[in-house]
Structures are given as structure tokens and as C-alpha cells.
Amino acid sequence: MVTVYDVANRAGVSIATVSRALNDRSRISAETRRRVIEIAHELGYEPNDVARSLVGKSTQTIALLLPDITNPYFPELVKGVQTITDQRGHLLLLCHNADDEEKALQDLVTLRRKQVDGVILVAGALSGERFAEAAAGLPVVVMDREIALPHTALVAVDHRDGARKATEYLLSLGHRRIAHVTGPPQLSVTAARRAGWEDALRAAGFPPDERLIVPGNFLEDGGWTAGRELLAREIDFSAVFTANDLTAIGLLAMFTEHGIPVPQQVSVVGFDGIHLAAYTSPTLTTVAQPIFALGQRAADLLLDQLEAAEAETAEPPSPTVHLLDTTLVVRDSTARPGSAEVAHD
Amino acid sequence: MVTVYDVANRAGVSIATVSRALNDRSRISAETRRRVIEIAHELGYEPNDVARSLVGKSTQTIALLLPDITNPYFPELVKGVQTITDQRGHLLLLCHNADDEEKALQDLVTLRRKQVDGVILVAGALSGERFAEAAAGLPVVVMDREIALPHTALVAVDHRDGARKATEYLLSLGHRRIAHVTGPPQLSVTAARRAGWEDALRAAGFPPDERLIVPGNFLEDGGWTAGRELLAREIDFSAVFTANDLTAIGLLAMFTEHGIPVPQQVSVVGFDGIHLAAYTSPTLTTVAQPIFALGQRAADLLLDQLEAAEAETAEPPSPTVHLLDTTLVVRDSTARPGSAEVAHD
DNA sequence: CTGAAAGCGCTTACAG
DNA sequence: CTGAAAGCGCTTACAG
Incomplete structure (x- = not known):
């Protein structure tokens, strides 16, 4: 050397x-x-950048902590983050935690020892207190958590509002019995999306029926199982709002397999707006998040924060909440209830 | 501090x-x-791990370079890699290059300066010579490249053989006019999969017809467009072998939209075995790669190599080629040609 | 078992 | 504009 x-x-x-x-x-x-x-x-x-880092105090590296890269939502997010890190000369460490709080906490200490400059944390199931302690001294941007922690910027979408829009759309189509497949119970976004579904129902004068709520897990198999459960309950429903797109895809597969035509017999709306939602059969109506932009925003905020700290401005930038907009994307999985025509044959 | x-x-x-x-x-x-x-x-x-790294010579960090995390094949691969890095105490840097050789080369120099311990390179479109130079002195495991470079382990699947199996299966079902939607032209796997399709056709006595070959891009929209192109050519075909699953998904969507029943009128076979392939309508027959295992193997090989180097064994481990098996997973998108019965209504 | 010293490869005041 | 020196936070022979 x-x-x-x-x-x-x-x-x-x-x-x-x-x-x-x-x-x-x-x-x-x-x-x-x-x-x-x-x-x-x-x-x-x-x-040798490690020598340079030792004196210079910066490693030009940030980390992204997320639950499961396998959900198509995350690769899109990663790509958004990565365009910014590339552009602004930083490297990106990726850490998985499968919504396991212990693992996330442990990664945080490892990352601090590694002297990463900052962290973007998709904080699905992390509890505030333990996290605040583990992240002490580490610049952090949190994603998808309802309440921002002290000195921590938050970037997210208004999940509750998005769910409300989805449900309102189904109501506007004439649906009255609208089922909901939830996400994993421990996630804050699960509660938010369910609350939005309830909001819309209540506002329309239809108090939510407990029997129309089926648990899911944000994965295809959960959507499949939820569909079966819904049928087994032998209750009336003409539409389903699922907590995310993967769940909707599983549900669609289950309906197809059981000969239940979508949207003729039941309408389906997802959440997330993953790319694949445009290629299901039928194509999926969904509440689209600006996933790529969310990633970009989070990375930009973190890097801005680091630059501000380096420039030693008077005060550290006050923690801010950045809420990006969702868009209801209407495709072929939704229709008026009881519409007789069959689309594809 | x-x-x-x-x-x-x-x-x-x-x-x-x-x-x-x-x-x-x-x-x-x-x-x-x-x-x-x-x-x-x-x-x-x-x-402080950077101080430790400066004297200890190891950063306990490896990097994964890939073209596009957005293709569901890669998240699964990343997860395989990450289980191993977690388990063996390494951190994972992620680098995107969108099959841009310049970007990949540039990342390689950045990573070496950062003193990463090694690199896993999904070498879609990289040319051997320039890459060898850029990676000099950096332990590397290459994925998906046909020919291993000196002192470099290769882990992959036999793409040509997998494509042959897919095509042979269609032939065994009775199909004679089997179209092929290719991947991006510059990738070695594109050539390999196409060659496997040709092998099977030739072996069965049906020389491949140029008009049955349509270009794709490994994405859904490419599959969609390829389907349209295929129909526009007004040629006879009863089955399509697509270069990957995303292409098949786009093709399926196009066929659905045009009222072409799959598999009754045309059978479709994909390649990769992404998770989603089990949830399309109809579910997708595909050549499944052991994606997770490929990631694990690549990471294990790299880390083994690093340990061996540290232990200063007599010779560096000779470069090896690790070929994992593909599996043909038969689902509902394939049937005998001209089968009259319609499945889902 | 423990300490003093050197050194990993750089950057950055401090003088000149 | 340039050099000698100190120092970033650690680990590791080398003595004792």
C-alpha cells in the first residue's frame, strides 16, 4: 500500500x-x-479513508435501518435514499431488523461505534424511550412513526388520512359493507390505517363492524388467509380495504382461485402504490405513497442536518415533521357494488 | 466522547x-x-471502530454492488447476504449502478478507499478487463457472470440450463411455437437464457424462429410491450418463455387486458422464482433460482476468503465456481396447447 | 500480568 | 507557500 x-x-x-x-x-x-x-x-x-475519518471526524457514511427489504415498498425507498447519498457523496449501510426491536437497538450501537454520520430509521415497532437512549448522539431521521422524538426529524405520509380517502372512495361508489384487512398488530401504521378506515365509516354514518376486520401481516399470504377468513365468516361485504398492496395481491389471488370476480362481486383497494400494483389482474386501485420521494427527502434532511452541524450554526435545526401527500390511484379492482358486467371474457 | x-x-x-x-x-x-x-x-x-480499523486493518464491512434493488430478485438476494453478514459480524454497504459500468467502477474505487474488507459484485454488464483493474487488491465474489475472473470466486445458477428446462417442459406439454421475450441485450444472463431456449428447441428438432424472439428489459412494462409486439406480428405461438418473472407479470397483465386466456390460449413460463410469482393470476410457472441461498453462499464465500487471508494460509483459496440448482416450479400459467376448458369462471 | 512506546495513515494548527 | 510536530483513538510487539 x-x-x-x-x-x-x-x-x-x-x-x-x-x-x-x-x-x-x-x-x-x-x-x-x-x-x-x-x-x-x-x-x-x-x-485511506479510515485514516482520514479518524482525524476528520466524518465517515461519509449513513445507515438505513428497515424491517424487511423484501416488501417491494422498501427497495423503492432505498433507491430514493441512494440517489441522494450517491449525489451527495455518502455511502449507505443497510440494516435489517425484521421489526425486532432488540436487533434494531443492537444495530444502533454497532453503527455508532462504526462512527456513521447518521441514521435513517424506519421505525415500525420501536418504542420511543429505548430508542431515544440507543440513538443518543447519533443524528437520526425517523420514518413512519406517528410522533417525532426530541431533536429528530420525521418524514412520513399521513397514513390515517390516506386510509380515509380509500374508504371514502369506496363509500362514494356505493359500498356500505367494507371490510378491512389490517397490518401486523405492533406497527403504528397498522393502527393509523385502521383508524382512517373507521373515520370514513363513522363520518358516513356506518359504525365499523368488528366482524369486518381481519388481521393480516403485510404479506401476500396474510392477504390470502384473510380472504379465506372473510368468506368463512359468512358475512356480507362488497369491498375490502387492505392495509397494504402485498395484502391486496394475496387477497386478489385468493378471490381468483375461488372464482370471486373482482371488481364485479367485490372491490379491493390497497395501500402503498408499489410498482407491481399496476400489473395485477385486475390492476389494483391503491393509496399511493410517494415512496421514492420519501426516501429522497429523508436522506436530504439527514445530510442537511449533518452539514448544519459541521457548519456549527448557532442551534441544531429544530426537529421537523415532513408529511408528504398520498394519492388515490384508481384502477380496475374497484367498481360500484353489484355491477353485473364481467370485464375480461 | x-x-x-x-x-x-x-x-x-x-x-x-x-x-x-x-x-x-x-x-x-x-x-x-x-x-x-x-x-x-x-x-x-x-x-471507536474507525481507530480500531486503522490499526487492525479490517473494517468488518463488505459491500454489495447490484444493478437495481427494485427488481424483487435483489431484495431476496440482499436478505440472504445480510443474514450471513449479521451472523458473522460484518456490516453491509449497498451500492446501485443501474447496469452502468462507469458507476460500478467508480464505486469500486470509493469502496477500496473506504477499506471495505471485500465486495460481492452482481456483474450484469461489467466487462472483464476494466473490472479486474478496478477491483485489484479487493477480495471479490462475482455473481451471475459466465466466466470467472482470476482469483475470483463465482456463484451463480446455470441460466442456460434453467432456460432449457423451461422450454423442454413447454415442449413436453405439446407446444411447438414457443416465443421468447429476452432480457436487456447487454447482460450475459440474457444471452444465456436465450441460448437455453434455443438449445431445447434445436434438440427437439424445431429450429428457433427469429420472429418468435421479442426484446424485453427485465421489467413489467417490457413484458407488456413485448406481448403487444408479439400480437402485432400476427404469428402463431401457443407459449412464451420470458427471460424473468417481472417480464412474465407484464405479459400476463397485457394478455388479461386483451382477453387472451392464460393458459388456455397461451402458456407462460418465467424465470427467477420471485415470491410474487405464486400470487399472480394465474399463478406463474417459473424456473426458480435459490435466490436467498445464492446470497448466503456469496457472503459465506467472501467471508471465508477473508478469514483465510487473515489466517495467512499458504495460498489464497483458489477461485472456485459455485453453481446452485434451479427448479422448475409448475403452477397455473402453463397447460397443453389448445386446452378448451377455462379455469376461473 | 502490566506499562511505555511505536505506529496505523492521515489532517491541521503553528511557525516560518 | 511549505515543513515539523502533534494528534485522531486505538492495538501490539517489546520489555519487564
């Missing part, structure tokens, strides 16, 4: 000069810089 | 002793260790 010493020796200058020539920092003669750079190149010199 | 000096002062020992107590390295008295550990805990001491 060739170091600044090698370059300095060969160039007949001090290592300080080499450092200056390479980093464009302080004043240095054009000629010296040129020679140093040339020699560095000749020697195949490559700076 | 509290350092070893603070702990040493408070404990009345040298920093060397603190280091020993905390790292369980050489001999140290049980009592001293206990006290040091206790004090470190009291003080809230957390080791």
Missing part, C-alpha cells in the same frame, strides 16, 4: 504538502500541486 | 491494559479486567 509518505519522498516534499495538494485545501503553489498529483498518480496512490 | 485514556485514568492503569481487558486478547488478571470493564461501563465508554 502506497501512503502519503511514499508520495512525499518521491516528490521531495513533506506529507503536509502532499495532503494539501491532494485535498485542495489551503494555499499551495500550482506547480507543487501539479507535481504531487502527478507522482501520486504514477505511484497509484489511493487515500 | 470518552476514550481509552479516560477509562485508563479512572482505573489507574495504562491504555494497553484497558485495551486488553476490553478485547479479551492476551493474559490479564481477572480482577483487573473486571474493574476496567466496570469502569468502562460506568463511563459509558464505546470503542
